[in-house]
Amino acid sequence: MLPSELVTADRKYQIHSLHHPVDEQDALIFTSGHGIRIRDTDNREYIDGLSGLWNVNIGHGRVDMADAVAEQMKTLAYFSGYAGSSTIPSIQLAERLIALAPGMAAIFFTSGGAESNESAFKTARYHWRALGKPGKTKIISRIHGYHGVTLQAMSATGISAYWKMFEPRVPGFLHIPTCYPYRFQAANPSETPGQAAAAELEKAILREGPETVAAFIGEPIHGAGGVIYPTEDYWQQIRAICDRYEVLLIADEIITGFGRTGRWFGLEHWNVTPDILSFAKGVSSGYLPLGGIMITQAIRDVLDSVEPANRWMHGFTNSGHPACCAAALRNIQIIEEENLVDNSRKMGDLLFHALQQTFSDHPNVGDIRGGKGLLAALEFVEDRGTKKNFVIEKDFGNRLRREMRSRGVITRTRSAAGEHPAPGDQVLFAPPLVIQESDIHELVAVTKDAIETV
Numbered sequence: 001m002l003p004s005e006l007v008t009a010d011r012k013y014q015i016h017s018l019h020h021p022v023d024e025q026d027a028l029i030f031t032s033g034h035g036i037r038i039r040d041t042d043n044r045e046y047i048d049g050l051s052g053l054w055n056v057n058i059g060h061g062r063v064d065m066a067d068a069v070a071e072q073m074k075t076l077a078y079f080s081g082y083a084g085s086s087t088i089p090s091i092q093l094a095e096r097l098i099a100l101a102p103g104m105a106a107i108f109f110t111s112g113g114a115e116s117n118e119s120a121f122k123t124a125r126y127h128w129r130a131l132g133k134p135g136k137t138k139i140i141s142r143i144h145g146y147h148g149v150t151l152q153a154m155s156a157t158g159i160s161a162y163w164k165m166f167e168p169r170v171p172g173f174l175h176i177p178t179c180y181p182y183r184f185q186a187a188n189p190s191e192t193p194g195q196a197a198a199a200e201l202e203k204a205i206l207r208e209g210p211e212t213v214a215a216f217i218g219e220p221i222h223g224a225g226g227v228i229y230p231t232e233d234y235w236q237q238i239r240a241i242c243d244r245y246e247v248l249l250i251a252d253e254i255i256t257g258f259g260r261t262g263r264w265f266g267l268e269h270w271n272v273t274p275d276i277l278s279f280a281k282g283v284s285s286g287y288l289p290l291g292g293i294m295i296t297q298a299i300r301d302v303l304d305s306v307e308p309a310n311r312w313m314h315g316f317t318n319s320g321h322p323a324c325c326a327a328a329l330r331n332i333q334i335i336e337e338e339n340l341v342d343n344s345r346k347m348g349d350l351l352f353h354a355l356q357q358t359f360s361d362h363p364n365v366g367d368i369r370g371g372k373g374l375l376a377a378l379e380f381v382e383d384r385g386t387k388k389n390f391v392i393e394k395d396f397g398n399r400l401r402r403e404m405r406s407r408g409v410i411t412r413t414r415s416a417a418g419e420h421p422a423p424g425d426q427v428l429f430a431p432p433l434v435i436q437e438s439d440i441h442e443l444v445a446v447t448k449d450a451i452e453t454v
């Protein structure tokens, strides 16, 4: 098939996420990848500035990943984890992951992020019901948070574009403001953005009644909502508030896990242990779909204490899929052997400094976010003094994305269109953890050039 025929067939037969028929100019079909670079049907090469969809942490084209999966498929491609049966890769992976995640004691596997968050919400409910507190069912999450597209995950997501055409949302899901230092306006001048944002959680719990709230969920650093970094004091306060009101803390580490932030997991930066940790993406670097939740021993004990008639009836056909677990085991081995968590930290520092050096005087760059691994963003404004966004009609974000693409960089931009509250235009960076110094300079140079053009 010719590239143009592929595009036509693709548009005719598939529905993609963010589907809209007028976005034809975004049609791109990728055929191969190696390291941080990918190629399309015209054999053009691009830097993958977002690691696929924040997940290809070890980079593209790893033959040893294919070998590990093929080996497992030849031995035992599938068996379920139903009613106590299990498979060797899932056992080995569970043990490996528990050793990597401070404070976690047991794992339940899923096939991706939304399933993981669904499982986290159901686990929170189950846990409180088992403890004789069935009224604790509500989930609090944050504006700009992204947690997936299934009904509960969508309801927890704080980006209105994801739910406004699928309403009503599931009852009992509510959003509070996040810690967004650049956009913070102090109501009380002595408060830091972290204190103010944490106080929003306490206010919401008290307003709803602690006896109705099961859990709070948040990404250690926001991803899709704009790579928003909290202040250093935020997460410890959130942990303390959750403890004060018996609210479980769910860390959505789906982007921030597996080295993305220069640590194995994002909350390690603040020495905070969640009650439930959701993971996906980087656990298998996208070579096969996999996700899951990890829970503390305290939650494990509650699960184990329930009488058989009320046992945990939750599980997916693909929970603990042996081939996916074999991919994850090899992926983790690669991250360790190649010191990719360290490289993420070093290259992340370099990226952040290069962005600061290049853009700190730029009249339209309002905020430069980064400094924890390979997770960075620029936020654009029309006026740095007033922090006024570009008007939606300028379509700055989409134009920037296309300009960057035409210069050989694929990345993600966030733009104001169609959202409430409207975010500013942003460009988000999360390249594979194998990135090297010269690639970082290339990425920043392309970004600069594209911004000037737009």
Ligand code: PLP
Pocket: 053, 054, 111, 112, 113, 114, 115, 117, 146, 147, 148, 149, 219, 223, 224, 252, 253, 254, 255, 280, 281
């Ligand atoms: N949570 C976060 C923080 C994510 O970034 C994503 C996906 O981008 C999800 C959840 C949902 O994951 P999935 O698309 O695998 O369902």
